[in-house]
Amino acid sequence: MATVESGQTAEAAQRTPERRSAPVVTVRGARATLGSRPVLRGIDLAVHSGEVVALLGANGSGKSTAVRSVIGQVPLTDGEITLFSTPLRRFRDWARVGYVPQRTTAASGVPATVREVVASGRLSRTRFGLPGKADRAAVERAIELVGLTDRAKDSVEALSGGQHQRVLIARALAAGPELLIMDEPMAGVDLASQDILAATLREQVAAGTTVLLVLHELGALEPLIDRAVVLRDGCVVHDGPPPRAVGQHSSPSSSSRGGPMPGHDPSPLTNPGCHPHAAGEPLRTGLLS
Numbered sequence: 650m651a652t653v654e655s656g657q658t659a660e661a662a663q664r665t666p667e668r669r670s671a672p673v674v675t676v677r678g679a680r681a682t683l684g685s686r687p688v689l690r691g692i693d694l695a696v697h698s699g700e701v702v703a704l705l706g707a708n709g710s711g712k713s714t715a716v717r718s719v720i721g722q723v724p725l726t727d728g729e730i731t732l733f734s735t736p737l738r739r740f741r742d743w744a745r746v747g748y749v750p751q752r753t754t755a756a757s758g759v760p761a762t763v764r765e766v767v768a769s770g771r772l773s774r775t776r777f778g779l780p781g782k783a784d785r786a787a788v789e790r791a792i793e794l795v796g797l798t799d800r801a802k803d804s805v806e807a808l809s810g811g812q813h814q815r816v817l818i819a820r821a822l823a824a825g826p827e828l829l830i831m832d833e834p835m836a837g838v839d840l841a842s843q844d845i846l847a848a849t850l851r852e853q854v855a856a857g858t859t860v861l862l863v864l865h866e867l868g869a870l871e872p873l874i875d876r877a878v879v880l881r882d883g884c885v886v887h888d889g890p891p892p893r894a895v896g897q898h899s900s901p902s903s904s905s906r907g908g909p910m911p912g913h914d915p916s917p918l919t920n921p922g923c924h925p926h927a928a929g930e931p932l933r934t935g936l937l938s
Protein backbone atom coordinates (compact mmCIF):
# COMPACT_ATOMS: atom_id res chain seq x y z
CA MET A 650 0.00 0.00 0.00
CA ALA A 651 1.05 3.60 0.03
CA THR A 652 4.37 4.60 1.43
CA VAL A 653 3.94 8.35 1.38
CA GLU A 654 5.32 10.22 4.27
CA SER A 655 2.30 10.03 6.50
CA GLY A 656 0.59 13.22 7.48
CA GLN A 657 -1.85 11.29 9.64
CA THR A 658 -1.82 12.66 13.13
CA ALA A 659 -2.38 10.98 16.46
CA GLU A 660 -5.86 12.44 16.49
CA ALA A 661 -6.84 10.82 13.21
CA ALA A 662 -4.97 7.62 14.07
CA GLN A 663 -6.95 7.23 17.29
CA ARG A 664 -10.05 6.77 15.21
CA THR A 665 -8.43 4.24 12.90
CA PRO A 666 -9.98 1.16 14.53
CA GLU A 667 -13.40 2.41 13.46
CA ARG A 668 -12.24 2.67 9.91
CA ARG A 669 -13.01 -0.87 8.87
CA SER A 670 -16.59 -0.59 9.99
CA ALA A 671 -19.56 -0.19 7.70
CA PRO A 672 -19.00 1.52 4.38
CA VAL A 673 -20.93 4.78 4.17
CA VAL A 674 -19.93 5.65 0.61
CA THR A 675 -18.70 3.23 -2.02
CA VAL A 676 -17.88 4.18 -5.58
CA ARG A 677 -16.84 1.41 -7.95
CA GLY A 678 -15.60 1.86 -11.48
CA ALA A 679 -17.40 5.19 -11.79
CA ARG A 680 -17.32 6.78 -15.21
CA ALA A 681 -18.99 10.03 -16.14
CA THR A 682 -18.96 12.19 -19.23
CA LEU A 683 -19.77 15.90 -19.25
CA GLY A 684 -20.29 17.47 -22.62
CA SER A 685 -18.31 15.01 -24.68
CA ARG A 686 -15.50 14.86 -22.17
CA PRO A 687 -14.80 11.78 -20.05
CA VAL A 688 -14.43 13.42 -16.62
CA LEU A 689 -14.48 10.33 -14.40
CA ARG A 690 -12.64 7.44 -15.98
CA GLY A 691 -13.17 4.54 -13.59
CA ILE A 692 -13.00 5.79 -10.03
CA ASP A 693 -13.01 3.59 -6.95
CA LEU A 694 -13.55 5.21 -3.59
CA ALA A 695 -14.78 4.04 -0.21
CA VAL A 696 -15.51 6.02 2.92
CA HIS A 697 -16.20 4.05 6.07
CA SER A 698 -18.22 5.03 9.10
CA GLY A 699 -16.43 7.64 11.19
CA GLU A 700 -13.73 8.25 8.61
CA VAL A 701 -12.62 11.66 7.35
CA VAL A 702 -11.46 11.39 3.74
CA ALA A 703 -9.97 14.25 1.73
CA LEU A 704 -10.32 14.28 -2.04
CA LEU A 705 -7.36 16.06 -3.61
CA GLY A 706 -6.18 16.81 -7.13
CA ALA A 707 -5.38 19.63 -9.50
CA ASN A 708 -8.06 21.90 -10.99
CA GLY A 709 -10.24 19.98 -13.41
CA SER A 710 -9.15 16.53 -12.16
CA GLY A 711 -12.76 15.58 -11.43
CA LYS A 712 -13.12 16.15 -7.66
CA SER A 713 -16.39 18.10 -7.80
CA THR A 714 -17.77 15.75 -10.41
CA ALA A 715 -16.92 12.80 -8.17
CA VAL A 716 -18.71 14.20 -5.11
CA ARG A 717 -21.63 15.37 -7.23
CA SER A 718 -21.99 11.88 -8.63
CA VAL A 719 -22.12 10.55 -5.05
CA ILE A 720 -25.14 12.73 -4.30
CA GLY A 721 -26.79 11.83 -7.60
CA GLN A 722 -26.25 15.13 -9.39
CA VAL A 723 -24.05 13.70 -12.11
CA PRO A 724 -25.21 10.48 -13.78
CA LEU A 725 -22.66 7.73 -14.28
CA THR A 726 -22.18 6.11 -17.65
CA ASP A 727 -20.73 3.07 -15.91
CA GLY A 728 -19.96 1.82 -12.42
CA GLU A 729 -21.93 1.92 -9.21
CA ILE A 730 -22.33 3.98 -6.09
CA THR A 731 -23.82 3.03 -2.76
CA LEU A 732 -24.74 5.24 0.18
CA PHE A 733 -25.18 3.50 3.54
CA SER A 734 -25.02 0.20 1.64
CA THR A 735 -27.99 1.14 -0.56
CA PRO A 736 -27.54 1.55 -4.32
CA LEU A 737 -27.74 5.25 -5.09
CA ARG A 738 -30.76 4.87 -7.39
CA ARG A 739 -32.74 3.40 -4.49
CA PHE A 740 -31.38 5.73 -1.80
CA ARG A 741 -34.02 8.08 -0.36
CA ASP A 742 -32.71 8.81 3.12
CA TRP A 743 -31.24 12.21 2.28
CA ALA A 744 -31.70 13.49 5.83
CA ARG A 745 -28.62 11.40 6.64
CA VAL A 746 -26.49 13.37 4.17
CA GLY A 747 -25.31 16.96 4.35
CA TYR A 748 -23.77 18.60 1.30
CA VAL A 749 -21.88 21.87 0.92
CA PRO A 750 -21.36 22.64 -2.79
CA GLN A 751 -18.25 24.30 -4.13
CA ARG A 752 -18.63 28.00 -3.83
CA THR A 753 -19.78 29.78 -6.95
CA THR A 754 -20.37 33.42 -7.58
CA ALA A 755 -23.84 32.77 -8.96
CA ALA A 756 -26.51 34.57 -6.96
CA SER A 757 -29.55 32.54 -6.06
CA GLY A 758 -31.91 35.21 -7.32
CA VAL A 759 -34.23 34.69 -4.36
CA PRO A 760 -33.19 36.79 -1.41
CA ALA A 761 -33.38 34.70 1.72
CA THR A 762 -32.16 35.38 5.20
CA VAL A 763 -29.27 33.55 6.81
CA ARG A 764 -31.74 31.81 9.11
CA GLU A 765 -33.95 30.70 6.21
CA VAL A 766 -31.08 29.25 4.27
CA VAL A 767 -29.74 27.38 7.29
CA ALA A 768 -33.25 26.15 8.15
CA SER A 769 -33.62 24.80 4.61
CA GLY A 770 -30.94 22.27 5.56
CA ARG A 771 -33.38 20.91 8.08
CA LEU A 772 -36.24 20.53 5.60
CA SER A 773 -35.74 16.86 4.95
CA ARG A 774 -36.34 16.27 8.65
CA THR A 775 -39.41 18.47 8.88
CA ARG A 776 -41.18 17.19 5.80
CA PHE A 777 -44.23 16.05 7.76
CA GLY A 778 -44.96 19.24 9.63
CA LEU A 779 -43.78 22.60 10.81
CA PRO A 780 -40.32 22.83 12.33
CA GLY A 781 -40.41 21.87 15.98
CA LYS A 782 -38.44 23.16 18.92
CA ALA A 783 -35.55 20.78 18.24
CA ASP A 784 -35.38 21.90 14.60
CA ARG A 785 -35.28 25.56 15.56
CA ALA A 786 -32.63 24.89 18.20
CA ALA A 787 -30.49 22.98 15.67
CA VAL A 788 -30.72 25.90 13.25
CA GLU A 789 -29.77 28.48 15.88
CA ARG A 790 -26.88 26.33 17.09
CA ALA A 791 -25.53 25.85 13.56
CA ILE A 792 -25.69 29.62 12.95
CA GLU A 793 -23.90 30.21 16.24
CA LEU A 794 -21.23 27.63 15.39
CA VAL A 795 -20.25 29.49 12.25
CA GLY A 796 -20.32 32.83 14.07
CA LEU A 797 -23.23 34.45 12.26
CA THR A 798 -25.80 34.85 15.05
CA ASP A 799 -25.78 38.62 14.70
CA ARG A 800 -26.46 38.28 10.96
CA ALA A 801 -29.24 35.69 11.20
CA LYS A 802 -31.95 38.09 9.99
CA ASP A 803 -29.85 39.54 7.18
CA SER A 804 -30.32 38.61 3.55
CA VAL A 805 -27.61 36.25 2.36
CA GLU A 806 -27.10 38.66 -0.52
CA ALA A 807 -25.74 41.20 1.97
CA LEU A 808 -22.99 38.82 3.08
CA SER A 809 -19.44 38.56 1.88
CA GLY A 810 -18.35 35.47 -0.05
CA GLY A 811 -16.69 33.89 2.96
CA GLN A 812 -19.70 34.59 5.17
CA HIS A 813 -21.94 33.05 2.54
CA GLN A 814 -19.78 29.96 2.56
CA ARG A 815 -20.20 29.77 6.34
CA VAL A 816 -23.99 29.90 5.84
CA LEU A 817 -23.78 26.88 3.51
CA ILE A 818 -21.73 25.01 6.09
CA ALA A 819 -24.26 25.92 8.81
CA ARG A 820 -27.05 24.66 6.57
CA ALA A 821 -25.31 21.30 6.22
CA LEU A 822 -24.60 21.12 9.97
CA ALA A 823 -28.19 21.99 10.91
CA ALA A 824 -29.38 18.75 9.37
CA GLY A 825 -27.23 16.80 11.84
CA PRO A 826 -26.11 14.51 9.03
CA GLU A 827 -24.37 11.16 9.49
CA LEU A 828 -22.43 11.83 6.29
CA LEU A 829 -21.13 15.29 5.52
CA ILE A 830 -19.86 15.97 2.00
CA MET A 831 -18.14 19.30 1.47
CA ASP A 832 -16.57 20.63 -1.70
CA GLU A 833 -13.74 23.02 -0.77
CA PRO A 834 -15.53 24.30 2.34
CA MET A 835 -12.65 26.54 3.36
CA ALA A 836 -12.31 28.38 0.05
CA GLY A 837 -12.60 32.10 0.66
CA VAL A 838 -13.02 31.68 4.41
CA ASP A 839 -10.62 33.71 6.57
CA LEU A 840 -8.17 31.96 8.88
CA ALA A 841 -10.03 32.77 12.10
CA SER A 842 -13.25 31.36 10.64
CA GLN A 843 -11.37 28.33 9.33
CA ASP A 844 -10.27 27.56 12.87
CA ILE A 845 -13.85 27.86 14.10
CA LEU A 846 -15.07 25.58 11.34
CA ALA A 847 -12.29 23.08 12.00
CA ALA A 848 -13.28 22.98 15.68
CA THR A 849 -16.91 22.52 14.68
CA LEU A 850 -16.03 19.71 12.33
CA ARG A 851 -13.89 18.10 15.01
CA GLU A 852 -16.97 18.00 17.26
CA GLN A 853 -19.04 16.41 14.52
CA VAL A 854 -16.38 13.82 13.82
CA ALA A 855 -15.99 13.03 17.52
CA ALA A 856 -19.75 12.47 17.60
CA GLY A 857 -19.39 9.93 14.78
CA THR A 858 -20.07 11.92 11.61
CA THR A 859 -18.43 10.55 8.48
CA VAL A 860 -16.84 13.20 6.27
CA LEU A 861 -15.83 13.36 2.61
CA LEU A 862 -14.31 16.67 1.66
CA VAL A 863 -12.65 18.18 -1.37
CA LEU A 864 -9.69 20.31 -0.39
CA HIS A 865 -7.03 22.45 -1.94
CA GLU A 866 -5.30 23.06 1.35
CA LEU A 867 -5.29 20.64 4.25
CA GLY A 868 -4.79 23.66 6.51
CA ALA A 869 -6.74 23.71 9.74
CA LEU A 870 -8.43 20.42 8.85
CA GLU A 871 -5.20 18.47 8.48
CA PRO A 872 -5.31 16.90 11.97
CA LEU A 873 -8.74 15.45 11.27
CA ILE A 874 -7.96 13.71 8.02
CA ASP A 875 -7.61 9.93 8.06
CA ARG A 876 -7.00 9.32 4.39
CA ALA A 877 -6.47 11.17 1.15
CA VAL A 878 -7.62 10.15 -2.30
CA VAL A 879 -5.87 11.98 -5.12
CA LEU A 880 -7.51 12.31 -8.53
CA ARG A 881 -5.77 13.05 -11.74
CA ASP A 882 -7.54 13.37 -15.06
CA GLY A 883 -10.54 11.49 -13.71
CA CYS A 884 -8.52 8.63 -12.22
CA VAL A 885 -7.49 7.78 -8.66
CA VAL A 886 -3.70 7.96 -8.46
CA HIS A 887 -3.29 7.71 -4.69
CA ASP A 888 -5.40 6.34 -1.86
CA GLY A 889 -3.69 6.36 1.49
CA PRO A 890 -2.27 8.56 4.20
CA PRO A 891 -2.66 12.27 3.57
CA PRO A 892 0.37 13.87 1.96
CA ARG A 893 2.09 16.59 3.84
CA ALA A 894 0.86 19.89 2.53
CA VAL A 895 3.10 20.96 -0.28
CA GLY A 896 4.76 24.23 0.61
CA GLN A 897 3.92 23.97 4.29
CA HIS A 898 6.51 21.36 5.06
CA SER A 899 8.79 21.51 2.08
CA SER A 900 11.29 23.86 0.60
CA PRO A 901 10.09 26.94 -1.26
CA SER A 902 11.40 25.52 -4.53
CA SER A 903 8.89 22.68 -4.39
CA SER A 904 6.02 24.82 -3.27
CA SER A 905 4.50 25.30 -6.69
CA ARG A 906 0.82 24.53 -7.02
CA GLY A 907 0.27 20.80 -7.11
CA GLY A 908 3.93 20.08 -6.53
CA PRO A 909 5.44 16.66 -6.08
CA MET A 910 4.53 14.40 -3.22
CA PRO A 911 7.58 12.49 -2.07
CA GLY A 912 7.80 8.74 -1.95
CA HIS A 913 4.34 8.06 -3.22
CA ASP A 914 3.17 4.63 -4.14
CA PRO A 915 -0.02 4.82 -6.14
CA SER A 916 -2.74 2.32 -5.34
CA PRO A 917 -3.09 -0.44 -7.89
CA LEU A 918 -5.25 0.67 -10.75
CA THR A 919 -7.22 -2.00 -12.47
CA ASN A 920 -9.66 0.10 -14.43
CA PRO A 921 -9.12 0.34 -18.13
CA GLY A 922 -8.64 3.98 -19.00
CA CYS A 923 -6.83 4.74 -15.77
CA HIS A 924 -3.17 3.91 -16.13
CA PRO A 925 -0.72 4.14 -13.27
CA HIS A 926 1.48 7.12 -13.91
CA ALA A 927 5.11 6.54 -14.69
CA ALA A 928 7.45 5.93 -11.79
CA GLY A 929 9.20 9.10 -10.73
CA GLU A 930 6.55 11.30 -12.25
CA PRO A 931 5.40 13.82 -9.65
CA LEU A 932 2.01 13.16 -8.19
CA ARG A 933 -0.12 16.24 -8.33
CA THR A 934 -2.17 16.58 -5.20
CA GLY A 935 -3.62 19.96 -6.14
CA LEU A 936 -2.64 21.19 -2.69
CA LEU A 937 -1.93 24.87 -2.64
CA SER A 938 1.21 26.13 -1.10
Ligand SMILES: Nc1ncnc2c1ncn2[C@@H]1O[C@H](COP(=O)(O)OP(=O)(O)OP(=O)(O)O)[C@@H](O)[C@H]1O
Pocket residue numbers: 683684686688706707708709710711712713714715751
Ligand atom coordinates in the same frame (compact mmCIF):
# COMPACT_ATOMS: atom_id res chain seq x y z
N1 LIG B 1 -21.17 20.87 -16.77
C1 LIG B 1 -20.05 20.57 -17.39
N2 LIG B 1 -19.99 20.41 -18.74
C2 LIG B 1 -18.85 20.08 -19.36
N3 LIG B 1 -17.69 19.86 -18.73
C3 LIG B 1 -17.68 20.01 -17.40
C4 LIG B 1 -18.84 20.37 -16.65
N4 LIG B 1 -18.51 20.41 -15.34
C5 LIG B 1 -17.21 20.11 -15.27
N5 LIG B 1 -16.70 19.86 -16.49
C6 LIG B 1 -15.32 19.49 -16.81
O1 LIG B 1 -15.00 18.35 -16.06
C7 LIG B 1 -13.66 18.39 -15.60
C8 LIG B 1 -13.64 18.15 -14.11
O2 LIG B 1 -14.33 19.21 -13.46
P1 LIG B 1 -14.49 19.25 -11.89
O3 LIG B 1 -15.32 20.44 -11.59
O4 LIG B 1 -14.98 17.93 -11.41
O5 LIG B 1 -12.99 19.45 -11.44
P2 LIG B 1 -12.39 19.75 -10.00
O6 LIG B 1 -11.37 18.71 -9.74
O7 LIG B 1 -13.48 19.89 -9.01
O8 LIG B 1 -11.65 21.14 -10.24
P3 LIG B 1 -11.48 22.45 -9.29
O9 LIG B 1 -10.28 22.17 -8.44
O10 LIG B 1 -11.21 23.54 -10.24
O11 LIG B 1 -12.74 22.65 -8.52
C9 LIG B 1 -13.13 19.75 -16.02
O12 LIG B 1 -12.35 19.58 -17.15
C10 LIG B 1 -14.35 20.55 -16.37
O13 LIG B 1 -14.10 21.45 -17.40
Ligand SMILES: [Mg+2]
Pocket residue numbers: 712713714751832863
Ligand atom coordinates in the same frame (compact mmCIF):
# COMPACT_ATOMS: atom_id res chain seq x y z
MG1 LIG C 1 -14.20 21.47 -7.90
